[in-house]
Amino acid sequence: MDALLLSRIQFAFVISFHVLFPAFTIGLAWWLSFVEWRWLRTHDAAWRRIYFFWMRIFAISFGMGVVSGIVMTFQFGANWPELSRVGGGILGPLLSYEVMTAFFLEASFLGVMLFGWGRVSEKLHFLATCMVAVGTLFSAFWILSANSWMHTPAGYALAGGIVEPADWLAIIFNPSFPYRLVHMTLAAFITSCFVIGGVSAWLLRRGIQADEARRMLHAAVAFAAITVPLQILAGDMHGLNTLEHQPIKVAAMEGHWHPAEPGAGVPLTVFAVPDQEAETNRHAIAIPRLGSLILTHEWDGDIPPLTSVPPEERPPVAPVFYAFRIMVGIGVLMLLLAWASAFAWWRGTLLRSRLLLGAWNLMLPAGFIALVAGWFVTEIGRQPWVVHGLMRTADAVGEQSAGMVLASLATYVVGYAFVFGFGVWYLARLVRRGPVPDRDGPDLEGGERTPARPISAAGIPGEDQ
Numbered sequence: 376m377d378a379l380l381l382s383r384i385q386f387a388f389v390i391s392f393h394v395l396f397p398a399f400t401i402g403l404a405w406w407l408s409f410v411e412w413r414w415l416r417t418h419d420a421a422w423r424r425i426y427f428f429w430m431r432i433f434a435i436s437f438g439m440g441v442v443s444g445i446v447m448t449f450q451f452g453a454n455w456p457e458l459s460r461v462g463g464g465i466l467g468p469l470l471s472y473e474v475m476t477a478f479f480l481e482a483s484f485l486g487v488m489l490f491g492w493g494r495v496s497e498k499l500h501f502l503a504t505c506m507v508a509v510g511t512l513f514s515a516f517w518i519l520s521a522n523s524w525m526h527t528p529a530g531y532a533l534a535g536g537i538v539e540p541a542d543w544l545a546i547i548f549n550p551s552f553p554y555r556l557v558h559m560t561l562a563a564f565i566t567s568c569f570v571i572g573g574v575s576a577w578l579l580r581r582g583i584q585a586d587e588a589r590r591m592l593h594a595a596v597a598f599a600a601i602t603v604p605l606q607i608l609a610g611d612m613h614g615l616n617t618l619e620h621q622p623i624k625v626a627a628m629e630g631h632w633h634p635a636e637p638g639a640g641v642p643l644t645v646f647a648v649p650d651q652e653a654e655t656n657r658h659a660i661a662i663p664r665l666g667s668l669i670l671t672h673e674w675d676g677d678i679p680p681l682t683s684v685p686p687e688e689r690p691p692v693a694p695v696f697y698a699f700r701i702m703v704g705i706g707v708l709m710l711l712l713a714w715a716s717a718f719a720w721w722r723g724t725l726l727r728s729r730l731l732l733g734a735w736n737l738m739l740p741a742g743f744i745a746l747v748a749g750w751f752v753t754e755i756g757r758q759p760w761v762v763h764g765l766m767r768t769a770d771a772v773g774e775q776s777a778g779m780v781l782a783s784l785a786t787y788v789v790g791y792a793f794v795f796g797f798g799v800w801y802l803a804r805l806v807r808r809g810p811v812p813d814r815d816g817p818d819l820e821g822g823e824r825t826p827a828r829p830i831s832a833a834g835i836p837g838e839d840q
Contacts, residue, residue: 376781415498425591437485455771457771526620568602596725603710621763716731
């Protein structure tokens with residue numbers, strides 16, 4: 376294990392945690408906007424209780440996302456200084472735009488959203504909630520623009536081996552960016568949707584706040600029944616774009632090693648054990664021609680195989696292959712559950728179906744698993760490049776020793792186990808309580824809860840509010 380491999384493991388560990396919380400808060404912020412809109416329309420106390428229930432969960436999740444995001448910044452400078460030196464002229468401004476537009480917007484209105492209930496007008500509080508939600512999308516916009524540029528670089532010029540911006544519009548709206556933005560945004564919404572549905576199903580099964588749980592489950596079912604098919608369509612379009620710009624990544628996703636026979640098409644490999652050294656799949660289960668139909672939308676279409684490039688130009692096939700199937704498999708299960716639940720709702724049997732309620736419970740973490748699997752496909756699949764076609768991952772790492780990286784990785788593991796372990800434990804406590812009658816917003820008396828400490832809006836662990 377050299378410094379390069381350990382740095383890659385450390386980056387994978389940190390990003391796997393970090394991607395969960397921003398994605399969850401993107402969907403949760405827009406859910407809070409919807410719930411408060413319903414409250415303003417009806418002034419039904421149930422919607423108010425739902426709002427405060429999820430606002431506390433949002434406060435904890437937002438705080439953990441900020442913590443993990445700070446670590447990501449340190450990683451770029453500590454482990455990947457050559458990437459910062461060569462590509463910093465483009466990546467630096469893009470990430471700075473995220474701070475100036477998204478983070479400042481969220482920070483400006485977050486305090487009003489968390490602590491302003493009863494202290495500002497209802498419409499102003501609703502505006503604050505909406506602005507926080509808009510800020511989460513701005514953040515996703517700039518982060519995905521920077522990440523997409525690393526996959527499909529455009530609008531740049533090389534000067535002495537340093538990447539310099541030549542056309543900012545081409546840089547920001549690089550060829551893969553629109554597809555990634557839509558795909559990731561829908562993934563964030565769907566992740567939050569299945570958390571809401573899973574929590575509401577859990578509450579219904581235990582008879583806790585049944586009225587609020589019923590409303591949450593109906594909203595989750597309606598949203599999932601519409602957005603999951605849209606996500607499948609967006610994923611198909613994203614796949615066509617990836618095939619155009621990164622065909623070897625698609626070949627790794629499909630375990631496609633050798634050219635297809637003329638007119639035979641590409642089979643869809645349902646399952647296999649990829650053998651990278653032998654350049655073949657072991658124990659393969661495949662459906663003839665279906666791969667061509669899905670990947671190229673043609674019955675006999677072909678894609679460049681992995682053997683069309685030298686071995687050193689190929690990504691690690693097995694993790695990309697398996698992660699892609701996990702992501703797609705979860706998507707299919709989400710679609711089946713959403714449509715089955717919508718049909719049961721139409722028949723009036725949804726709330727009495729222990730099978731469907733139990734399925735929503737089991738699928739609560741499904742969005743998070745699919746998110747991580749999708750990021751593995753995206754990031755491992757672009758190897759050996761950190762900036763596709765411009766800079767290899769091996770050239771981006773610094774001169775740090777393996778011992779230094781191992782020490783920092785161990786520190787991150789211990790720190791994350793404590794911080795995120797406590798955070799998840801407290802989130803579980805909030806979920807078990809369910810939406811309960813509340814005062815007019817968090818109490819600021821005594822200085823215990825303040826906008827300077829956003830997580831304090833969630834309350835003190837164990838207190839009976």
